[in-house]
Amino acid sequence: MASSDQLIARGRRVLETESGAVAALVDRLGQDFARACDLLLACEGRVVVTGMGKSGHVGNKIAATLASTGTPSFFLHPAEASHGDIGMITARDVVVALSNSGETEELLTILPLLKRLGVPLIALTGNGASTLGRYATVTLDVSVPEEACPLNLAPTASTTATLAMGDALAVAVLEARGFTEEDFARSHPGGSLGRRLLLHVEEVMRRGDELPAVGPDTLLSAGLLEMSRKGLGMTTVVDAQRRVLGIFTDGDLRRALDRQLDVHATRMSGVMTTHCKVAKPRMLAAEAVHIMEEHRITALPVVDDAGVLVGALNVHDLLRAGVM
Secondary structure (H helix, E strand, O other), rough: OOOOOHHHHHHHHHHHHHHHHHHHHHHHHHHHHHHHHHHHHHOOOOOOEEOOOOHHHHHHHHHHHHHHHHOOOOEOOHHHHHHHHHOOOOOOOOOEEEEEEOOOHHHHHHOOOOOOOHOOOEEOHHHOOOHHHOOOHHHHHHOOOOOOOOOOOOHHHHHHHHHHHHHHHHHHHHHHOOHHHHHHOOOOOHHHHHHHHHOOOHOOOOOOOHOEEEOOOHHHHHHHHHHHOOOOOOOEEOOOEEEEEEEEEHHHHHHHHOOOOOOOOOOOOOOOOOOOOOOOOOOOOOOHHHHHHHOOOOEEEEEOOOOOEEEEEEEEHHOOOOOO
């Protein structure tokens, strides 16, 4: 049985082999990569990714990454393609074919059909001189000097390199399209990712009678009661038009007590923090989280464009909404 040191050494060897395979791709990127990106950007239909075996599993992931980053895409099993599913491909599509050898039988069967349709073909292969490489409109070299498998048989480093090249294509095209966070969110509406990127402040903020607010001439004792009633750990200080003049928090209370101020004689205008951080209703809730984390605060007033108080929220509201 192998010792712990031997197992760790083997794991490190695999990681070194695979990271080296990916690093070697950097110097290979040139005009062929740019041409492949141009084909994806010009595609009027969908990007169809295909490959057999382990390449097929990698192809599935590449198709999913493209689809979630603004490039409509799906995976087509090459064996199924030759039994009718080739009808999924139209002349407006682009095909991305994966094969380390470039001689995968199931892929070779459908290449003449793709050529007849006039569909652009991007090949990710370890053998540019292969049949797949010769048929391809653009060939991207994902060859590796060796697999991480000690027998040099199981696809390991080669599949990692192919996956990395697929990611490079997807991200380069994403940036070229000017793909935004909100675009990304529309592809990921479910789960915490969708909540973080789609949810706006106005959807989680407190409103109406839940808002803590006092006037600048309000006594500190009354301000403390307002804080306690509303349970946000702060109160806003507003003028007669409900414009936010400042905020009073637990931190301001500690500073007031350190100064030994009389809570029954001190007015809120003398202890509030002016120029406080605020959120806007249409701001992404994730951006409100960023403001809180950056400035180490736990609550935010929400104001409209005129600075009028329309809402408030704290970290607990964001936690309940699944944004944090």
